[in-house]
Amino acid sequence: MSTEAPSLSRRRKTYGLIMQILMLGATWFTVALVVFLVLYVMIGGLPHITWEFLSTAPSYLTERIGILPDILNTVYIVLATLIFVLPLGVGAAIYLTEYATNRRVVVLIEYAAETLSGIPSIIYGLVGMLFFCQFLNMRTSLMAGALTLVIMNLPTIMRTTQESLKAVPQSYREGAFGLGAGKWRVIRTVVLPGCIDGIITGSILSVGRILGESAALLFTAGFAHAVNGLFRGLTSAGATLTVALYVYAKEQGEFEVAFGIAAILMLLTLIINLSATLVGKYFQKRKNA
DSSP states (O other), X not given: OTTXXXXXXXXXXXXXXXXXXXXXXXHHHHHHHHHHHHHHHHHHHGGGOOHHHHHSOOBTTTTBOOOHHHHHHHHHHHHHHHHHHHHHHHHHHHIIIIIOOOHHHHHHHHHHHHHHHHSOHHHHXXXXXXXXXXXXXXXXXXXXXXXXXXXXXXXXXXXXXXXXXXXXXXHHHHHHHHTTOOHHHHIIIIIHHHTHHHHHHHHHHHHHHXXXXXXXXXXXXXXXXXXXXXXXXXXXXXXXXXHHHHXXXXXXXXXXXXXXXXHHHHHHHHHHHHHHHHHHHHHHHHHHO
């Protein structure tokens, strides 16, 4: 027994050391992969970003390439999507968390939302084209693309809001009820201010997904490069930055332009993720203050 115990201890230490090395290697491999991807895109794209590139529309007569229409289309589709998805997602989360009493219905709706989040975006694009563009006669337009993105981002807003609502202590609700407040007043004045950080974080993450979506928009929003105002732009076909990246790289072979757009998208993604982190920390400090 005295000789077996040290041997078993050595094997455990060796096994633990091997697993620690493997996990450390996996961690550094992940970090290196992210750094390589960011640097590769930035080095290839930043030299091609100029003021003319950002502030002009493409002109095939002068062979000028600009992405101003694509930037505007991206802004339009983000605003239109958030206007629809925020009331729907937050309202659904409030109902499921605060009002719904039938647990089976809640589980069924949550399962449906999880299923929606796992459907490939190309299927959303096909359904959006058939329903919004053809059945509702919206044609290929930014509005059709925005409504398709509403369906895609609805589960994200719902789940983040639900988790934030559940994180609000029940004692807050009971205290408000004890003071004679009604159900909606408690939700409006006590619960929602306590979970506003989750709602904002979910919105920021949804913006990131909207910026990165291309497959669904190819079917529904099109890839026109025309400068339009907000209302005319929403009813017209238009390419977002991701769709423009695909068109320039795959259809036209303009890889320098594609790298420039990719660098802009990478910067926007980093800014969005940083904003989500800072917003979460800000509201966490306000809660703890």
